[in-house]
Amino acid sequence: MGKETPNENLTPVTAASLSKKHILGIENMPILEINALLERANYFANQPKATFSTILANYTVLNIFFENSTRTRVSFELAAKRLGASLLNISISGSSVKKGETLIDTATTLNAMRPDILVVRHHSSGAPLLLSQHVDAAVINAGDGRHEHPTQALLDALTIKRTLGRIAGLKIAICGDINNSRVARSNMYLLSALGADVRFVSPSTLVSPFFSDIGIPVFTDMEEGIAGCEIVMMLRLQTERMEGREAPSQREYFQLFGLDSYKLQKAAPDALIMHPGPMNRGVEIDSKIADDNNKSLISTQVELGVATRMACLEAIAGVKL
Amino acid sequence: MTRTILKNGRIICPAENLDIVGDVIIEKDKIAYVGEKQVASEKTNSIIDCDGLIIMPGAIDMRVQSADPGREHLESLSDLLTAAGNAGITQVISLPATSPVVDSAVMIDSLKLRASSYSGALFHSYGAMTQALDNKHMAELGMMAKAGAVGFANSLKSVGDTLLMRRIMTYAKMLNKPVIHHCSDPYLSNETDMNESETATRLGLIGGPGVAETIILERDLNLVALTGCRYHAPHISAASSVEALRRAKNYGLQVTADTSPAYFLLNDKAVGDYNTAFRLDPPLRDEKDRLAIIEAIEDGTIDVIASDHHPIEMDKKMLPFGQASAGASGVETLLPLAFSLHHTSNISLFRIINALTVAPAEATSLPIPKLAIGEQANITIINLSSSDVIRGANFMSQCQITPFEHYLIDSKVVGCFVNGISVMK
Numbered sequence: 001m002g003k004e005t006p007n008e009n010l011t012p013v014t015a016a017s018l019s020k021k022h023i024l025g026i027e028n029m030p031i032l033e034i035n036a037l038l039e040r041a042n043y044f045a046n047q048p049k050a051t052f053s054t055i056l057a058n059y060t061v062l063n064i065f066f067e068n069s070t071r072t073r074v075s076f077e078l079a080a081k082r083l084g085a086s087l088l089n090i091s092i093s094g095s096s097v098k099k100g101e102t103l104i105d106t107a108t109t110l111n112a113m114r115p116d117i118l119v120v121r122h123h124s125s126g127a128p129l130l131l132s133q134h135v136d137a138a139v140i141n142a143g144d145g146r147h148e149h150p151t152q153a154l155l156d157a158l159t160i161k162r163t164l165g166r167i168a169g170l171k172i173a174i175c176g177d178i179n180n181s182r183v184a185r186s187n188m189y190l191l192s193a194l195g196a197d198v199r200f201v202s203p204s205t206l207v208s209p210f211f212s213d214i215g216i217p218v219f220t221d222m223e224e225g226i227a228g229c230e231i232v233m234m235l236r237l238q239t240e241r242m243e244g245r246e247a248p249s250q251r252e253y254f255q256l257f258g259l260d261s262y263k264l265q266k267a268a269p270d271a272l273i274m275h276p277g278p279m280n281r282g283v284e285i286d287s288k289i290a291d292d293n294n295k296s297l298i299s300t301q302v303e304l305g306v307a308t309r310m311a312c313l314e315a316i317a318g319v320k321l
Numbered sequence: 322m323t324r325t326i327l328k329n330g331r332i333i334c335p336a337e338n339l340d341i342v343g344d345v346i347i348e349k350d351k352i353a354y355v356g357e358k359q360v361a362s363e364k365t366n367s368i369i370d371c372d373g374l375i376i377m378p379g380a381i382d383m384r385v386q387s388a389d390p391g392r393e394h395l396e397s398l399s400d401l402l403t404a405a406g407n408a409g410i411t412q413v414i415s416l417p418a419t420s421p422v423v424d425s426a427v428m429i430d431s432l433k434l435r436a437s438s439y440s441g442a443l444f445h446s447y448g449a450m451t452q453a454l455d456n457k458h459m460a461e462l463g464m465m466a467k468a469g470a471v472g473f474a475n476s477l478k479s480v481g482d483t484l485l486m487r488r489i490m491t492y493a494k495m496l497n498k499p500v501i502h503h504c505s506d507p508y509l510s511n512e513t514d515m516n517e518s519e520t521a522t523r524l525g526l527i528g529g530p531g532v533a534e535t536i537i538l539e540r541d542l543n544l545v546a547l548t549g550c551r552y553h554a555p556h557i558s559a560a561s562s563v564e565a566l567r568r569a570k571n572y573g574l575q576v577t578a579d580t581s582p583a584y585f586l587l588n589d590k591a592v593g594d595y596n597t598a599f600r601l602d603p604p605l606r607d608e609k610d611r612l613a614i615i616e617a618i619e620d621g622t623i624d625v626i627a628s629d630h631h632p633i634e635m636d637k638k639m640l641p642f643g644q645a646s647a648g649a650s651g652v653e654t655l656l657p658l659a660f661s662l663h664h665t666s667n668i669s670l671f672r673i674i675n676a677l678t679v680a681p682a683e684a685t686s687l688p689i690p691k692l693a694i695g696e697q698a699n700i701t702i703i704n705l706s707s708s709d710v711i712r713g714a715n716f717m718s719q720c721q722i723t724p725f726e727h728y729l730i731d732s733k734v735v736g737c738f739v740n741g742i743s744v745m746k
Contacts, residue, residue, distance in 0.1 A: 204495035205488045220495040244451070244458020246488060252461040 053084030168195030176235030201225030330371025378690035379411025379699030391420025406441030406744030409734030531559030560613035632720030702736030
């Protein structure tokens with residue numbers, strides 16, 4: 001249990017076709033498109049050594065990161081390169097923004113360079129949408145503020161699907177700083193759409209009661225919240241939030257909401273652990289669990305990120321053509 | 322097996338809706354009998370004649386500031402519990418403004434462990450709602466709750482940061498513990514000496530208005546409506562606060578409140594000769610405030626009567642009024658002063674006893690004190706026709722400062738049992 005069992009069926013799966021030009025979020029993505037992206041990503045994942053470098057030949061992808069990131073940026077970079085695209089990494093946090101340029105000015109400037117795809121991460125919710133309204137290129141949201149991180153949710157779904165063979169009917173607990181998490185929001189839409197029973201587990205100060213109105217049950221007791229869950233997805237909690245503002249301290253957070261082997265006993269017997277990274281060991285997750293290859297899907301998530309982003313880049317290029 | 326009979330007393334138990342004349346039997350640490358039937362006295366270690374006396378469930382004082390740790394010379398924890406037991410109080414709940422502050426599980430554990438070896442009243446503790454009572458950073462409420470904190474309180478400075486207060490309430494709601502918040506607007510009450518009034522004007526002291534309390538209380542009540550947190554408003558002193566509480570309760574919020582004897586027996590005229598024994602926080606208010614407080618006790622808008630025991634060193638009181646510290650001894654006068662409401666304001670014994678037993682237990686989720694078979698034998702015995710004069714010099718407490726010096730009282734605690742053991746000295 002725990003290790004992914006790759007689907008060896010190599011029947012060519014065609015590129016996912018999307019009805020919209022951009023991938024800005026999961027919330028309004030049709031289920032057919034979600035499934036098409038997952039299937040295509042699975043196809044790529046099954047052939048890690050195969051060459052797909054003609055798919056995006058002559059395409060220019062700009063990785064525009066207004067916020068620091070290593071894993072998501074590198075993952076998109078590898079995905080673009082495997083598809084044969086030219087790629088440029090632009091870290092905005094250190095350049096024009098500091099000189100006072102607005103987001104729309106930046107968009108106009110970049111647009112003049114005629115890129116095909118913009119992969120955008122921004123600290124403000126809604127920034128990729130605003131950008132998409134001012135450029136000709138297709139935009140992929142690589143995480144916007146507290147709003148959405150669609151490719152993360154897709155790779156999480158792919159990870160679960162390849163490991164357990166299904167998503168429908170699974171009990172999935174997403175635990176931690178829900179309010180400030182774009183991963184939680186994207187997964188809430190995606191995993192629910194695929195038929196999972198998704199719930200949030202969080203200190204009351206880090207989860208809005210309005211999530212219940214959206215239809216996601218909220219638990220403020222960890223043991224109760226993860227009881228019987230097949231998947232326990234831990235989220236990162238920024239340490240500065242735990243210094244007496246949203247939570248009293250790191251040690252209290254770990255005691256009440258950190259995932260350790262004691263609390264994990266309440267979950268389903270073969271429960272699997274996920275984390276979008278980067279982890280705060282000893283704060284939201286005990287190292288023993290994070291590093292247990294029989295339980296932890298964390299490296300699989302990272303690995304499948306590339307295939308997922310390949311499927312997204314390819315699909316978005318298809319729309320443009 | 323030790324067996325004590327409290328014979329032929331007037332037994333009043335609000336939780337059981339009981340008001341009868343009869344006997345109570347204590348066996349070991351439990352109540353073995355309560356009833357009108359006269360019981361046989363064989364195999365009994367002691368028989369206490371309670372003819373003409375009130376037998377009530379043990380009083381709980383939900384607002385006591387222990388000076389220990391930090392100022393043990395003023396009043397050690399052991400002295401406090403002994404003094405409280407001797408004054409008919411069977412349980413005290415201590416506030417967190419000690420040194421170090423009670424803001425961690427280890428402090429709760431340590432006080433609980435120490436108190437368990439002392440005789441006298443039983444001890445409970447609030448945890449500080451903010452780290453070192455800084456009003457800026459939420460304390461480890463979850464770990465303190467696990468260690469047994471009965472609620473979360475602040476010092477005599479309010480949390481001015483509304484966002485932090487909201488988060489504290491949201492977090493406390495998750496833990497199902499009440500927030501006990503001393504209300505005073507940090508700006509309106511800053512550096513004030515007493516209530517804003519004709520007396521303050523004449524004396525040249527800086528006055529703070531009663532609404533300084535109400536403004537923060539109203540804010541908190543709005544946050545209670547938002548968060549669903551359990552909330553207790555302590556030592557209510559102003560008529561405007563009573564109105565706010567009344568509205569909140571009518572609205573159905575989970576809100577309780579207490580006041581202490583100074584606010585229903587004294588007004589700010591007492592400060593007339595700069596006597597620093599009357600320097601309290603909140604300050605003594607107008608006569609109309611005092612009358613509003615009495616009405617609120619009577620109709621239950623104010624649920625609890627607590628002592629607001631806050632020992633102060635003599636050298637912090639032997640100062641010009643504006644420089645003196647606020648606070649006074651309280652545990653040893655709580656019961657006689659509370660019962661004076663029966664004689665002076667015609668408030669029923671049932672209501673007064675409720676305010677000293679059931680109401681504080683409900684506000685803090687302690688077991689409801691009851692005179693019933695099988696309950697822990699925590700019992701207070703009062704003589705309601707015994708006139709006396711309060712003298713600080715007669716207090717067991719090391720802090721002998723009281724605003725009620727020479728005050729005439731007409732009742733007296735004559736017996737107190739904690740877990741079946743008499744703790745009267």
